[in-house]
Amino acid sequence: MTVEWEYLKVIRARFESVKKLGDGAIQQVTKEEVHWQPNEASNSIAIIVKHLSGNMISRWTDFLTTDGEKPDRNREQEFQDTISSLEQLYSLWEEGWATVFDTLNTLQTDDLLKTVVIRGEKHSVIDALERQLAHYAYHVGQMIYIGKQLKGVNWASLSIPVGKSEAYLQEMLKKHNAE
Numbered sequence: 001m002t003v004e005w006e007y008l009k010v011i012r013a014r015f016e017s018v019k020k021l022g023d024g025a026i027q028q029v030t031k032e033e034v035h036w037q038p039n040e041a042s043n044s045i046a047i048i049v050k051h052l053s054g055n056m057i058s059r060w061t062d063f064l065t066t067d068g069e070k071p072d073r074n075r076e077q078e079f080q081d082t083i084s085s086l087e088q089l090y091s092l093w094e095e096g097w098a099t100v101f102d103t104l105n106t107l108q109t110d111d112l113l114k115t116v117v118i119r120g121e122k123h124s125v126i127d128a129l130e131r132q133l134a135h136y137a138y139h140v141g142q143m144i145y146i147g148k149q150l151k152g153v154n155w156a157s158l159s160i161p162v163g164k165s166e167a168y169l170q171e172m173l174k175k176h177n178a179e
Contacts, residue, residue, distance in 0.1 A: 004112055012101075025146075035083075038146070046081050047081050052093075052139055057099050064116060066117075069119045100132075144158060
């Protein structure tokens, strides 16, 4: 195994983890709640999903060969809540992530130091991967926070629940010491 293969394995796992958190947030809200905004300057879960999907499709389609900001992307429209159903929300969410993973699964170690362009700015593939991971984690964190605001005590924790840190630690130690 090389450092490059390890990096590709780790970055794929990190994207999968971010998607899983987003899946968990979406699964806990209703079709009405996905449209809730704390104020006019904030986005709803529906808008965040629409924006992420638009970004993912633009950035990851022809990732190595074309500018990540595609001419047919309408970023401004992504911030208009036009989602009419949970099915449409899930469809956009899954389409975006499928584009991400389809591209990630084709990357080879010799691609990591290649240059890609986003809005005319050159980035190494590693930098572009890290940039997108941070962007998606930021927005998924917003989705989780919105879900927690809406659900309160009925929110099912997507990480270690408060008051359960020691039990989780012991579980992990037991699991990993058995390996």
